[in-house]
Amino acid sequence: MGHVSTGKSYINEEPGLKSWFTSLDHKRIAILYFVAVMTFFLIGGIMALLLRLELFSPNTAGSVMEHIPNFLRKAGDTPADLYNQVMTYHGAMMVFMVIVPGIPAIFGNFFLPLQIGAKDVAFPRLNLLSWYVFMAGAALAVSTFFFSKIDTGWTFYTPYSIRSGTSVVMMVVAAFIMGMSSILTGLNFIVTVHKLRAPGMTMWRMPLFCWAIYSTAIIQVLATPILAITLLLLAMERTFGVGIFDPKLGGDPVLFQHFFWFYSHPAVYIMILPAMGIISELITTYSKKTIFGYTAIAYSSIGIAAVSFFVWGHHLFVSGQSEVAGIVFSFLTMLVGVPTAIKMFNWLATLYKGSIEFRAPLLYALGFLFLFAIGGMTGVILAVTAVDVHFHDTYFVVAHFHYVMVGGTLMAIMGGLFHWFPKIFGKMHSETGAIMSWVFIFIGFNVTFFPQFILGAKGMPRRYFDYIPEYEQLNKISTVGSWLIATGFIIALITVIKGLTSGAKAPKNPWGSKTLEWHAESPPIMHNFEQDPIVTAGPYEYK
Amino acid sequence: MNWLIVMNKLLLAKSAVAGTFMPVQATEISKQVDNLYGFLVVVSFVSCAILIGGMIYFAVKYKRKTQNDKTAYITHDTRLEVLWSVIPLIVFLLVFAWGWIIYHDMRTMPTNALEIQVTGKQWAWSVDYKNGVKASEVVVPVNRDVKLILASDDVIHSFYVPSFRIKQDAVPGRYTALWFRAEKLGEFHVFCTEYCGTSHSRMLTKLRVVSQADFDKWLTEESDVSGLPLAQRGAKIFQTRACASCHSVDSPVVKVGPSLKARWGTPLNVEDGTTGVFDENYVRESVMLPQQKIAKGFPKPSPMPSFQGQLSEAEMIALIEYIKGLN
Ligand SMILES: [Cu+2]
Numbered sequence: 001m002g003h004v005s006t007g008k009s010y011i012n013e014e015p016g017l018k019s020w021f022t023s024l025d026h027k028r029i030a031i032l033y034f035v036a037v038m039t040f041f042l043i044g045g046i047m048a049l050l051l052r053l054e055l056f057s058p059n060t061a062g063s064v065m066e067h068i069p070n071f072l073r074k075a076g077d078t079p080a081d082l083y084n085q086v087m088t089y090h091g092a093m094m095v096f097m098v099i100v101p102g103i104p105a106i107f108g109n110f111f112l113p114l115q116i117g118a119k120d121v122a123f124p125r126l127n128l129l130s131w132y133v134f135m136a137g138a139a140l141a142v143s144t145f146f147f148s149k150i151d152t153g154w155t156f157y158t159p160y161s162i163r164s165g166t167s168v169v170m171m172v173v174a175a176f177i178m179g180m181s182s183i184l185t186g187l188n189f190i191v192t193v194h195k196l197r198a199p200g201m202t203m204w205r206m207p208l209f210c211w212a213i214y215s216t217a218i219i220q221v222l223a224t225p226i227l228a229i230t231l232l233l234l235a236m237e238r239t240f241g242v243g244i245f246d247p248k249l250g251g252d253p254v255l256f257q258h259f260f261w262f263y264s265h266p267a268v269y270i271m272i273l274p275a276m277g278i279i280s281e282l283i284t285t286y287s288k289k290t291i292f293g294y295t296a297i298a299y300s301s302i303g304i305a306a307v308s309f310f311v312w313g314h315h316l317f318v319s320g321q322s323e324v325a326g327i328v329f330s331f332l333t334m335l336v337g338v339p340t341a342i343k344m345f346n347w348l349a350t351l352y353k354g355s356i357e358f359r360a361p362l363l364y365a366l367g368f369l370f371l372f373a374i375g376g377m378t379g380v381i382l383a384v385t386a387v388d389v390h391f392h393d394t395y396f397v398v399a400h401f402h403y404v405m406v407g408g409t410l411m412a413i414m415g416g417l418f419h420w421f422p423k424i425f426g427k428m429h430s431e432t433g434a435i436m437s438w439v440f441i442f443i444g445f446n447v448t449f450f451p452q453f454i455l456g457a458k459g460m461p462r463r464y465f466d467y468i469p470e471y472e473q474l475n476k477i478s479t480v481g482s483w484l485i486a487t488g489f490i491i492a493l494i495t496v497i498k499g500l501t502s503g504a505k506a507p508k509n510p511w512g513s514k515t516l517e518w519h520a521e522s523p524p525i526m527h528n529f530e531q532d533p534i535v536t537a538g539p540y541e542y543k
Numbered sequence: 544m545n546w547l548i549v550m551n552k553l554l555l556a557k558s559a560v561a562g563t564f565m566p567v568q569a570t571e572i573s574k575q576v577d578n579l580y581g582f583l584v585v586v587s588f589v590s591c592a593i594l595i596g597g598m599i600y601f602a603v604k605y606k607r608k609t610q611n612d613k614t615a616y617i618t619h620d621t622r623l624e625v626l627w628s629v630i631p632l633i634v635f636l637l638v639f640a641w642g643w644i645i646y647h648d649m650r651t652m653p654t655n656a657l658e659i660q661v662t663g664k665q666w667a668w669s670v671d672y673k674n675g676v677k678a679s680e681v682v683v684p685v686n687r688d689v690k691l692i693l694a695s696d697d698v699i700h701s702f703y704v705p706s707f708r709i710k711q712d713a714v715p716g717r718y719t720a721l722w723f724r725a726e727k728l729g730e731f732h733v734f735c736t737e738y739c740g741t742s743h744s745r746m747l748t749k750l751r752v753v754s755q756a757d758f759d760k761w762l763t764e765e766s767d768v769s770g771l772p773l774a775q776r777g778a779k780i781f782q783t784r785a786c787a788s789c790h791s792v793d794s795p796v797v798k799v800g801p802s803l804k805a806r807w808g809t810p811l812n813v814e815d816g817t818t819g820v821f822d823e824n825y826v827r828e829s830v831m832l833p834q835q836k837i838a839k840g841f842p843k844p845s846p847m848p849s850f851q852g853q854l855s856e857a858e859m860i861a862l863i864e865y866i867k868g869l870n
Contacts, residue, residue: 076841084743160739164740247714288614290618293618294619296619335635338632342624345623346624348598352601353605354601354605354614355608356601356602369595373590373594380587380638381580385643386575386642387579389708389710390576390580390710392710393737454564457565459705462738463738465743465744
């Protein structure tokens with residue numbers, strides 16, 4: 001492709017702010033998501049810091065929550081209420097507004113079409129609509145903040161969520177709307193993969209990131225409607241008292257848990273599969289080596305997606321569910337462990353005899369493997385019925401899912417960000433800054449969450465505003481860790497801003513990567529490629 | 544032979560893990576759970592060591608030397624792939640089956656157990672014995688099968704005794720149950736582990752394991768409160784009705800509700816501005832109809848439950864006598 005760059009790109013081809021909000025270009029929409037999701041991440045992160053600060057010591061001397069400014073609180077809310085609200089918003093925002101949309105809507109939107117050699121997604125207009133729907137839901141969710149904050153936890157368990165005198169209905173409707181956006185995005189991606197692959201780009205030549213986004217999209221389309229109907233039923237229960245979940249009206253509160261986890265367990269894979277896709281890209285690129293076991297990785301994504309629908313009951317071992325159900329769900333959960341293990345070993349084997357370059361994205365990928373190994377194994381521990389009885393709803397679970405969701409997904413987002421930064425923005429960021437951010441986030445993460453495994457083993461329940469004195473030491477360590485993580489993200493933010501404002505111009509392919517997006521300009525032009533690409537080989541031909 | 548030594552070391556490591564990081568083992572089941580958990584920790588440690596160790600080893604060994612490094616072109620290796628699918632599967636199935644055996648024990652209620660009714664309510668546990676004794680903590684005899692029948696008055700709670708490694712949700716509208724056989728005398732923490740609102744983290748109580756003789760003595764003493772002076776009877780009711788979980792009596796600390804220390808005879812401070820003093824009738828109204836006069840600075844509706852129809856007149860008088868004595 002020996003043409004001379006015209007300096008035109010998707011960033012400057014159409015001028016003016018308004019053009020961004022009406023653009024149908026998948027890359028611009030990805031940027032819109034990026035800005036929104038990062039803003040929510042910032043808010044959710046500040047809340048996390050607040051929670052950790054509260055837990056720095058037992059609540060004998062007073063509470064951090066008392067310092068929350070008056071306009072953000074309702075008269076009569078005790079510090080414990082405020083803590084419960086912050087805990088709820090932290091969870092709900094991080095799940096529904098950051099981790100679920102994060103990778104598919106940002107990197108999936110930007111790179112799926114580029115990686116399969118398409119000009120855009122299948123339905124560009126629908127893509128923009130998804131963003132507006134998402135923002136509408138998010139705005140509604142955030143607005144509850146100024147009315148009557150919810151305090152149910154992100155899981156909305158009944159009958160507490162029926163009784164709680166807060167704007168549960170509004171929040172639930174918000175999650176419903178955001179779910180709608182998630183379905184639309186998933187649909188768009190599935191059609192894109194089936195219909196818009198460039199000539200020669202067979203399914204089995206797609207980069208693994210596309211496979212991951214594709215599997216995720218299938219789960220999004222199949223599972224999200226269940227969440228939607230569940231939340232709608234909850235809203236109806238609250239407004240009309242239909243008597244499906246409320247025991248006072250003859251309903252069954254545990255039914256809600258079944259419905260909720262029937263979505264939310266597959267949703268765990270909505271959160272982690274795309275991350276795994278990014279990791280495959282990073283490891284091949286920075287070890288300059290073809291991926292080991294391409295087919296196995298692709299099939300294991302599909303396998304995880306399929307089995308993930310049948311394991312929800314492992315959240316209910318102590319809910320009063322029958323012993324038989326407990327056993328069956330424990331068994332099925334073990335089966336999801338296998339494809340996950342396969343992926344881990346494949347990545348390891350990819351490093352073997354590679355030419356490994358220690359750049360920030362690789363460090364994030366190795367950090368992912370490290371944290372995900374721990375998160376995955378503790379997941380197996382929790383899937384063992386008898387052991388879970390002790391650990392259920394303790395800090396062990398909190399540590400476990402932060403290891404997989406933050407240690408997994410967030411590490412992948414950060415790795416992906418520094419990997420694709422030159423492609424997205426056409427500028428180079430500072431490598432030192434990126435590496436420093438990794439050092440703080442990685443170390444801080446372990447300092448924050450490893451002690452929580454021990455706290456859980458010792459029996460400290462989750463969602464506790466206060467705790468008995470014997471848990472103080474470990475909680476202190478955990479809180480200090482949260483400051484390290486915050487430092488890491490501040491460094492990352494500075495690195496990004498400096499890269500944007502004063503980074504050198506990025507070449508087409510700074511890391512010597514093989515996938516198609518690196519054949520486009522940095523940043524790509526409006527319709528991605530100067531000439532429509534024709535694909536003749538697999539994605540990772542490092543020969 | 545070498546292998547045996549390694550196994551032995553692992554087993555030692557396993558019990559060390561259990562000893563350091565878990566609460567005391569007060570039941571047979573807790574020992575079994577810890578054995579399995581110890582095994583899982585060792586397995587996790589070994590697999591993480593392989594993965595993370597391998598990763599670090601490769602990363603260092605195959606570090607990029609020049610920009611033109613040639614790398615091996617290895618697309619797959621069926622033997623290896625089968626190996627690393629089958630070995631994890633076997634391990635997973637093993638721990639699954641092991642867990643099943645213990646879980647089956649936990650879920651199978653013994654016959655002839657001492658049955659105690661435990662009810663969760665925002666934010667306290669109330670415990671009912673067969674002979675009519677009401678308590679706010681669970682007292683049980685050592686070395687005897689005990690079955691707790693759990694219920695809830697409002698939202699879902701969960702009854703958790705870390706030292707026994709047992710936990711069971713208390714669900715409104717149905718009964719659930721758990722059993723244990725305590726082997727150690729002493730006091731153990733009981734936590735609520737299903738989020739239930741404002742004072743979820745204060746919904747704690749004690750599980751006291753005593754000898755059979757002490758248990759019998761305690762049970763008769765409790766059922767025979769009629770001989771006690773009025774104020775002492777009031778103090779007991781204040782405990783068993785969980786007033787204490789929301790009101791402090793020995794310091795001015797505000798829990799969910801205001802402290803009741805030294806309030807008797809002081810002027811009222813209520814939202815609707817009514818004047819008057821803190822006297823018998825005010826206490827009675829506060830307890831029976833808590834929504835009538837809400838103390839200043841507390842949420843409306845008041846989180847205090849109404850005790851109308853639950854406290855007898857005699858109990859009310861005893862409570863009032865007790866609160867009087869807090870000055
Ligand atoms: Cu509770």
